[in-house]
Amino acid sequence: MAHQESNRNLAIVFIVSSIVWIAILFIESSQPPAAIMGQVSGLDKVAHFLAFGVLALLVFGASFNLRLGRYLPGxxxxxxxxxxxxxTDELYQLSNPSRAFELLDLAADISGAIVFLCFCKLFLKS
Structure with missing residues (x-):
């Protein structure tokens, strides 16, 4: 019983952290891009990769602790x-004149999530 309660509490921490991280992503998307993003080639894609990789870890933490893997692959x-x-983030950027919807950004988002989730899988197997 105590183990279930600790899993539920940990899931809540991951859910709240995920929501905060999503809010940070959308706040950042509502601002003009940082100057350094235009100065370093590919830095924007790296930022997307890392930001959505972190989001994937947070969402995975919630999913894992809620045992959602029973219904779908983990x-x-x-x-x-x-x-x-x-x-949603890329579509939201359409409302900002200094931003644009970019398929490569979306590809970086998904790639970051896949890579970080693969690390989770490797970590859990060891």
Whole structure:
């Protein structure tokens, strides 16, 4: 019983952390891009890769502690959620004149999620 309670509490921490991280991503998307993003080639894609990789870890943490893997493969739900957030973020950027919807950004988002989730899988097997 105590183990279930600790898993539920940990899931809540991951859910709240995921929501905060998503809010940070959307706040950042509402601002003009940082100057350094235009100065270093590919830095924007690296930022997307890392930001959505972290989001995937947070969503996976919630999913894992809620035992959602019983219903779907353990990595499908976090990947689906991160992909939806990535698409939503790119669509949101259409409302900002200094931003644009970019398929390569979305590809970096999804790639980051996949790579970070693969690390989770490797970590859990060891």
């Amino acid at each position: 990595f499908l739900m976090p990947l689906l959620i991160v992909t939806i957030i990535g698409v």
